[in-house]
Amino acid sequence: FFPMAVLLGGLIGMGVLASNSELVVMQAAGLSRWNLITSAMKSAVVMIIVVMAVGEWITPVSESRAKELRTEAITGGSLFSSDKYVWAKDGDHFVSIGQVMSRDSLQEVTIYRFNDGLQLDSITNASGGFYEQNGWTLTQVTHTYFGADAITADVQPTWRWDSSLTPDKLGIVTVKPEALSIQGLQEYITYRANNKQDTSRYELALWRKVLQPVTVSVMLLMALSFIFGPLRSVTMGARIIMGVLTGFGFFITNEVFGPLSLVYNIPPVLGALLPSILFAAVAAALLSR
Known part of the structure; x- marks a missing residue:
């Protein structure tokens, strides 16, 4: 929600200058709109660096x-x-689980069983599994048994695993891409790619983090386009309401474009960038009036 905070901050700060006619004085002194916009952007650089550092x-x-x-x-x-x-x-x-895809879907499941003497008795490997009818159905299963005289193996296409591990418990540790750092996302994307797993969801999260400075700049540009345009002479309350609505609109647009890019196999970088391009175009149109 940092971009929305920048939008509201820009509307309030520049709105005070507009209400006191200080923007008019600056423009009369020879500063163009773009000079003022550039100055505002420079002041936001420090905040962007701090927020990126905190997020990383x-x-x-x-x-x-x-x-x-x-x-x-x-x-x-x-x-x-x-x-x-x-x-x-x-x-x-x-039990070792390579990836909790969702609350009821797993990948790379390994089950280690020990006997009463704490010696390894058997290992069960499965490529994946899903939860149904109060239990897990594992797929592409290999059972390896360690006997006293020999090691034997048994392969099954599916196998019923009755476990105390429920989707509710596993949901606690489901990895959220937004919670990872840029470096963490890069490493995780590489790991999934090496294991021939889909990486688009994590690439989208990565590009959203990388492009955060662009998003913040666009939100500040939106604030300035409002101040120089339709919100120049309105009350502060009206500016805040407009800022909240615009910020919420950007949030919804961002949440819609992201999943759509995953569904229709659009490059994740476009899914992360298109909302900013759309709002930047609106801001440019307001400033060109």
């Missing part, structure tokens, strides 16, 4: 730590999420 180094760490504490409090330590895997204790078994 502080927020991901805080989010990860908060998720760990919440997971431990809810599951009692039986569920743990690392950068690339989810580890869980399911009765006497230990």
Whole structure:
């Protein structure tokens, strides 16, 4: 919501100058609209750098730590999420999950079973699985049994896995792309690509973060186009209402274009950039009047 905050801040700050006729004085002194816009953009650079730094180094760490504490409090330590895997204790078994695609869809499931002497008894590998009828159906399953004299294997296309791990529990550790840093997203995209998994959702999140300075600049440009245009002589309350509506409109547009780009296989960079292009065009049209 930082772009909306910039939009409102620009409307309020420049609105005060417009109400006191200071913008008129500046223009009478020889400053053009674009000179004033450039000055406002320069003042926003520091805020953009600070927000990008917080989003890259502080927020991901805080989010990860908060998720760990919440997971431990809810599951009692039986569920743990690392950068690339989810580890869980399911009765006497230990489970490794490569990716929690959604609350009821898994990929790369490995189940380790130990005997009473804490020796490895068997390993079950599955390429994926889905939750149905109060249990998991795993696909492309290989069971490996470690006997006293030999190691045997059994392959099954599907296998029913009755587990205490429910979608509600796994939903706690589902990875949200927005919570990752730019570096974390790049590493995760590489990891998924190497495993021949779809990366478009994470590429969209990456481009949204990379293009955040563009988004912020467009929102500030929208604020200035309003001040130099239809909101020059209105009350501060009207400016705030218009700012909230415009910011909400941008948020909705951003949320619509993103999923549409994934559904219709549009490059994620366009899905992240098109809302900014649309609002920049509106701002340019208002400024050209």
